[in-house]
Amino acid sequence: MSADQFTAAPSRRDFIKTTTAATLGLSFAPMMPGAYASGTDAIRIGLIGCGGRGTGAVLNAFEGAEGVKLVAMGDAFADRVASSLAEIGKEHAAQIEVPKDRQFVGFDAYKHVLASDANYIILATPPGFRPIHLAAAIAAGKHVFTEKPIAVDGPGIRQVFALVEQAKAKGLGVAAGTQRRHQTGYLETLKRVQDGAIGKIVAARCAWNQGFLWKKDRQPEWSDVEWQLRNWLYFTWLSGDHIVEQHVHNIDVVNWAMGTHPVAAHGMGGRQVRTGPEWGHIFDHFSIDYEYPGNVHLHSQARQIQGCEGSVSEALVGDRGQCQVDKYAITGAKAWKFDGKDNAPYVQEHTDFIASLRAGKPLNELKNVTESTLTAIMGRMSAYTGQPVTWDQALNSTEALMPPSLTFGPMEVPPVPMPGRTKLT
Amino acid sequence: MVKRGTVLAACGIAALAAGQPPSTYTETIPGTRVSFEMVAIPSGHFTMGSPATEKGRTASEGPTHDVELRAFWIGRTEVTWDEYDLFAFSMDLERPSSAQPRPAPPSGADAVTRPTPPYGDESFGYGKGKQPAINMTWHAAMEYCRWLSAKTGKTYRLPTEAEWEYAARAGTTTAYSFGNDARALGEYAWTRENSGERPHPVATKKPNAWGLFDMHGNVSEWILDQYDAGYYRTVQPGTVGPVLLPGNHRFPHVSRGGSWDDEASLARSAARRGSAPDWSRRDPQSPKSIWWHTNALFAGFRVVRAVEEQDNLKGFRSAITRDSSQ
Numbered sequence: 001m002s003a004d005q006f007t008a009a010p011s012r013r014d015f016i017k018t019t020t021a022a023t024l025g026l027s028f029a030p031m032m033p034g035a036y037a038s039g040t041d042a043i044r045i046g047l048i049g050c051g052g053r054g055t056g057a058v059l060n061a062f063e064g065a066e067g068v069k070l071v072a073m074g075d076a077f078a079d080r081v082a083s084s085l086a087e088i089g090k091e092h093a094a095q096i097e098v099p100k101d102r103q104f105v106g107f108d109a110y111k112h113v114l115a116s117d118a119n120y121i122i123l124a125t126p127p128g129f130r131p132i133h134l135a136a137a138i139a140a141g142k143h144v145f146t147e148k149p150i151a152v153d154g155p156g157i158r159q160v161f162a163l164v165e166q167a168k169a170k171g172l173g174v175a176a177g178t179q180r181r182h183q184t185g186y187l188e189t190l191k192r193v194q195d196g197a198i199g200k201i202v203a204a205r206c207a208w209n210q211g212f213l214w215k216k217d218r219q220p221e222w223s224d225v226e227w228q229l230r231n232w233l234y235f236t237w238l239s240g241d242h243i244v245e246q247h248v249h250n251i252d253v254v255n256w257a258m259g260t261h262p263v264a265a266h267g268m269g270g271r272q273v274r275t276g277p278e279w280g281h282i283f284d285h286f287s288i289d290y291e292y293p294g295n296v297h298l299h300s301q302a303r304q305i306q307g308c309e310g311s312v313s314e315a316l317v318g319d320r321g322q323c324q325v326d327k328y329a330i331t332g333a334k335a336w337k338f339d340g341k342d343n344a345p346y347v348q349e350h351t352d353f354i355a356s357l358r359a360g361k362p363l364n365e366l367k368n369v370t371e372s373t374l375t376a377i378m379g380r381m382s383a384y385t386g387q388p389v390t391w392d393q394a395l396n397s398t399e400a401l402m403p404p405s406l407t408f409g410p411m412e413v414p415p416v417p418m419p420g421r422t423k424l425t
Numbered sequence: 426m427v428k429r430g431t432v433l434a435a436c437g438i439a440a441l442a443a444g445q446p447p448s449t450y451t452e453t454i455p456g457t458r459v460s461f462e463m464v465a466i467p468s469g470h471f472t473m474g475s476p477a478t479e480k481g482r483t484a485s486e487g488p489t490h491d492v493e494l495r496a497f498w499i500g501r502t503e504v505t506w507d508e509y510d511l512f513a514f515s516m517d518l519e520r521p522s523s524a525q526p527r528p529a530p531p532s533g534a535d536a537v538t539r540p541t542p543p544y545g546d547e548s549f550g551y552g553k554g555k556q557p558a559i560n561m562t563w564h565a566a567m568e569y570c571r572w573l574s575a576k577t578g579k580t581y582r583l584p585t586e587a588e589w590e591y592a593a594r595a596g597t598t599t600a601y602s603f604g605n606d607a608r609a610l611g612e613y614a615w616t617r618e619n620s621g622e623r624p625h626p627v628a629t630k631k632p633n634a635w636g637l638f639d640m641h642g643n644v645s646e647w648i649l650d651q652y653d654a655g656y657y658r659t660v661q662p663g664t665v666g667p668v669l670l671p672g673n674h675r676f677p678h679v680s681r682g683g684s685w686d687d688e689a690s691l692a693r694s695a696a697r698r699g700s701a702p703d704w705s706r707r708d709p710q711s712p713k714s715i716w717w718h719t720n721a722l723f724a725g726f727r728v729v730r731a732v733e734e735q736d737n738l739k740g741f742r743s744a745i746t747r748d749s750s751q
Contacts, residue, residue, distance in 0.1 A: 052709075052710035052711060052712070053709055053710060055710075055711040055712075056708075056709050056710050056711035056713075057709075058711075059711050060709075087711055087712055088711075090750060091750070179709075208545075208546075209546060210543070210544075210545055210546045210547075211514060211542055211543075211547075212514075212542055213542050213544065214541055214542055246544075306514050306516075307510070307514070307516065309548075309552070309553075310546030310547065310548045310549075310550060310553075311546055311550045312545050312546045312549075312550070313550060327622075344706045344707070345707070346707065346709050
């Protein structure tokens with residue numbers, strides 16, 4: 001191993017960026033129409049939601065393919081548009097074509113971004129807005145890269161399910177930010193599971209257990225709505241609670257392995273440690289028993305409490321072996337361990353999506369992410385109410401969390417759900 | 426095993442620090458029950474780097490050069506999660522029975538900025554307690570030292586690359602502090618060969634001759650210096666306390682010692698590595714965290730304390746901010 005390799009590749013699992021570096025080098029170059037091979041049309045990003053993830057997604061897309069530029073931006077807050085532009089401009093100023101009149105602020109900013117000539121929309125606002133934005137983007141005839149989760153309630157889920165076929169009918173691609181589905185180690189591992197390496201799956205476990213996440217101290221000039229938006233993790237109408245916002249990743253892996261979604265959830269949870277008003281009204285822990293067809297059960301845990309055992313993981317129990325998916329390891333008769341080079345999944349998901357668009361075969365990942373989001377919502381509903389909740393009950397729920405009209409002003413914090421008293425609606 | 430006194434005499438060491446030679450001590454972090462041990466390392470000199478004949482070495486480890494060092498103390502073990510959690514999650518400010526951390530008054534140790542929380546499990550399922558803390562950035566390790574200094578009233582910092590190698594060698598000139606034969610490595614270190622692909626509680630293998638644990642493995646350790654593969658070519662012979670002071674770029678900094686995820690050649694006393702942007706490649710946010718990597722599960726650190734600080738390190742601190750470029 002040379003000294004340079006030592007520096008660049010501290011671990012065998014580390015990704016040596018040969019091809020990516022080459023791509024990067026090209027993407028720094030000025031955008032010259034006709035400089036690309038045929039079929040590599042210019043990707044013009046319209047970013048809706050200019051926080052850290054949206055900003056990161058733009059940079060991932062720049063790294064993931066040639067011929068990508070940013071042409072329009074929208075956010076509820078002017079300061080987020082400005083900070084995002086500054087961050088992207090640090091190393092990619094040549095790929096930014098967002099004059100003042102294509103920077104949009106406010107709750108209707110998304111409409112203006114969609115009215116621009118952007119052809120690749122990135123949705124990275126808090127997930128409560130996702131169904132509205134996604135529906136508008138498909139209606140506007142745009143390809144969409146959408147962050148997860150895809151909705152926070154039953155009405156939102158139904159709206160998005162209806163878009164799956166609409167997007168296909170219009171020839172539009174929809175990629176979802178469930179990046180594990182583009183991560184080499186996960187792909188290699190689950191390919192083996194689906195080829196029968198552990199036999200028939202009889203049980204599963206998954207978890208996203210970690211400590212507290214960030215919050216922003218309330219400023220005197222902030223209205224209730226602005227305070228909730230800037231602390232969106234802690235309000236169910238915006239985030240869906242952390243089982244939906246965060247744990248959906250692990251649930252999605254199990255649904256992927258099972259090839260289907262659960263039919264019911266039997267859950268519990270509560271708000272034990274993170275109880276102050278600055279943490280909104282969400283729970284700090286969930287434990288859900290998910291029931292899949294054939295009486296196969298998934299035990300799912302989601303916890304955000306400081307000082308506890310951590311685990312972000314997925315495990316499958318088969319009748320002929322076991323798979324620790326997040327460790328890319330299979331034990332049993334067909335024991336196996338991924339020993340190849342892992343990739344950069346947040347970049348790869350854009351590489352794959354853009355390649356599909358340029359090949360005229362747009363990816364549509366909407367159904368999977370919508371099913372996984374509803375799985376998480378079903379678990380939340382069960383934990384909030386203390387009742388079993390079926391797939392159909394969750395899907396057909398009439399509980400719409402998004403306020404019918406939204407303006408900056410007063411807004412009460414919803415009550416903390418109380419199992420046994422909170423009703424399923 | 427080589428006795429320290431023998432080594433010092435053989436090297437003809439003259440004490441640079443005035444007064445009594447330092448002695449090993451235990452530090453208990455005030456307001457907590459968490460403690461760690463600091464091993465006294467006398468002043469001296471040694472040959473830094475590896476000879477061209479050493480198996481597994483890279484060009485960055487040469488030329489070998491004579492280095493002189495003042496006396497210092499160094500952590501007997503890598504910093505554990507028991508210690509790091511106090512800083513990273515403000516657990517030093519929590520009352521045991523309280524549900525909420527109380528707000529930090531803006532003075533002393535509490536004025537040091539704490540890390541923003543990671544989006545994920547910082548222990549990666551390996552557990553906490555006496556496990557070595559992992560995956561923190563160089564900036565975070567530097568800030569930990571600043572917090573620890575304010576907390577204890579003693580000035581702690583990261584080791585310089587020269588101090589680290591001097592302590593790792595413990596008077597030896599061989600590839601490892603126990604000799605040249607990597608087959609004995611498993612007695613002293615957790616590396617890819619024996620780790621089961623995970624870090625282990627600190628001090629569960631044999632120490633080196635100076636009583637330091639895990640210098641060859643478990644986690645690779647942050648060094649104060651910037652990484653430059655050609656640095657040794659520029660060091661003047663006989664330099665006292667050589668150090669390559671970093672600026673405000675996020676990378677590369679030196680990390681030393683093998684880890685649970687490394688092969689034997691990277692565990693050698695002279696083996697060097699520089700940090701790289703890839704260590705954060707799974708951070709979905711931009712700007713990426715200045716506190717946590719996402720792919721440096723092999724990276725940790727230990728602290729040192731100078732007996733008499735060299736001038737260019739007095740008050741030295743990380744200049745990295747969220748706006749720092751790679």
